[in-house]
Amino acid sequence: MSAGVGTGTLYLVGTPIGNLGDMTSRARETLAEVDLVACEDTRRTGALLDHFGIEARMVSFFEGNERERTSELVRGLLAGRSVAVVSDAGMPGLSDPGFRLVRECAAQGITVTAVPGPSAVVAALVVSGLPTDRYVYEGFLPRRGGDRRARLGALTHEERTLVFFESPRRVPQTLEDMGTVFGPDRRVVVARELTKIHEEVIRGTIAEVAATLAGQEPLKGEVVLVLEGGSALPPPDLDALVAEARGLVEGGMKKRVAAHEVAARHGVHANPIYDALLRP
Numbered sequence: 123m124s125a126g127v128g129t130g131t132l133y134l135v136g137t138p139i140g141n142l143g144d145m146t147s148r149a150r151e152t153l154a155e156v157d158l159v160a161c162e163d164t165r166r167t168g169a170l171l172d173h174f175g176i177e178a179r180m181v182s183f184f185e186g187n188e189r190e191r192t193s194e195l196v197r198g199l200l201a202g203r204s205v206a207v208v209s210d211a212g213m214p215g216l217s218d219p220g221f222r223l224v225r226e227c228a229a230q231g232i233t234v235t236a237v238p239g240p241s242a243v244v245a246a247l248v249v250s251g252l253p254t255d256r257y258v259y260e261g262f263l264p265r266r267g268g269d270r271r272a273r274l275g276a277l278t279h280e281e282r283t284l285v286f287f288e289s290p291r292r293v294p295q296t297l298e299d300m301g302t303v304f305g306p307d308r309r310v311v312v313a314r315e316l317t318k319i320h321e322e323v324i325r326g327t328i329a330e331v332a333a334t335l336a337g338q339e340p341l342k343g344e345v346v347l348v349l350e351g352g353s354a355l356p357p358p359d360l361d362a363l364v365a366e367a368r369g370l371v372e373g374g375m376k377k378r379v380a381a382h383e384v385a386a387r388h389g390v391h392a393n394p395i396y397d398a399l400l401r402p
Contacts, residue, residue, distance in 0.1 A: 129232045130157070130199040133206040134220060136213045136239015139344070140318035142173060144240045150174050152237050157203040160195060162210045162218060183207065188219045192226055199232045206237075211344070213241050217261045217287055243285050246313035246346035249323055250283075253351070257283040263296060270296065274303040277352075284349040290314070290341035297332040300349065304328065309350040315343040358388045364398040371399065 133152050138144040153159055154176045160183035161167035171178055183191050195205055209218035213236075227234050243259050260277070263286055264270045277284060288296055293312060300310065306329035314322045320343065324331050335341065363384050370380035381396035 128202060129230075130202050130204040131233045131235060132195075132199060132223065132227050133204065133235055133237055134214050134224070135206045135208050135237040136241065137167075137170060137208050137211060139211040139240045139242045139245065139316055140321075142170075144317060145170075145174065146237070146239055149237050149239055150176065153178055153206055153208070155204075156206040158195075158198065158205045160191065160205055160207045160223075162208075166210050167208055183219050183223075185219060188222055192223045195223060196226050196230060196232070199227065200230065211240075211242070213239060216241070216243065216259070240317065242287070242313075242316055242344065242346050245316045246311070246348050247283065247285055249313060249316075250311040250348040251325055252283045252309060252311060252348055254283065256281070256351075257285060259285045262287045262289075263292075265292070267295065267299065271299050271303055274299060278303065279352055279354055281351045281354050283351050286347040286349070288345050288347050290343060290345045293341055293345055293347070294332065294335055296347065297328055297335070301328045301332065304349075304352065308352070311348040312341075313346045313348065314341060316346065318343070358390065360394055360398065363388060363390065363395050367395050367399055 133156060135149050135152055136146070137149065153171065157179065159167065159171075159178045159180045161180055162182070162184045164180045164182050167180060171180075181191070183195070199205055207214045207220050207223065209215075209220070214220040215224060224234055247254055247257055258280065260273075264273055297310070300308070307327050309326070310328050310331050312322075312324040312331055312335070314320075314324075324334055326334065367377075367380040367384045370383060371377055375383070377399040378396055381392040381399060384395055385392035
């Protein structure tokens with residue numbers, strides 16, 4: 123699959139998140155034909171390739187060497203070699219190395235294409251029973267409790283369904299923090315070992331799920347948390363917005379400009395504010 127004349131192609135290849143039967147034929151063909159496979163763990167990817175009888179040259183590409191390795195991979199791509207990036211499981215680039223490389227390839231005019239495959243984010247979302255029409259992926263929450271609660275606090279009024287990755291040993295504390303920030307009645311789903319033999323999906327309120335987990339053995343394996351969205355911020359009081367705009371006018375700003383400035387700050391329409399400013 124070497125590009126020959128010109129630059130090579132970067133392939134972002136999705137791999138199984140558990141069940142090897144989810145490996146697509148296109149993914150197998152791509153990994154067998156590229157000049158190089160960049161992977162988080164050469165042993166883990168090596169076992170995957172061996173399972174499918176694929177021989178490929180591999181190079182490690184993980185958080186610790188991502189910056190240095192990106193430059194190396196880009197040089198190879200510019201020389202016409204093709205490169206496939208895989209993570210330990212799922213689609214590369216989601217809480218895994220890949221973002222910097224894709225950004226640099228785009229800047230250099232190198233073709234980047236995805237070979238779609240399994241995604242723990244989407245798998246957990248669709249089995250959660252929570253709304254799927256609008257959602258946001260928040261990656262891993264901070265490890266420290268104070269930082270974690272601060273991050274959750276910033277999401278208090280997020281209306282979309284929220285998806286998080288979490289370490290199994292931190293799930294009980296994270297649920298406790300979610301209960302503190304969002305209240306015990308917000309619905310949450312703990313999805314564990316998706317597509318694997320011991321797949322488990324626990325649904326309920328934060329309080330119910332926390333109680334369920336407290337009564338069983340500590341969690342093991344890969345965990346995804348799916349949290350119900352919250353309520354939007356209440357609309358700001360018009361009188362308060364007008365007072366804010368009057369302050370800008372007193373500082374020398376024109377009324378129309380002040381109305382639009384305040385409206386932009388609060389995500390509202392400017393006309394009611396401007397009309398109030400025109401009234402004596």
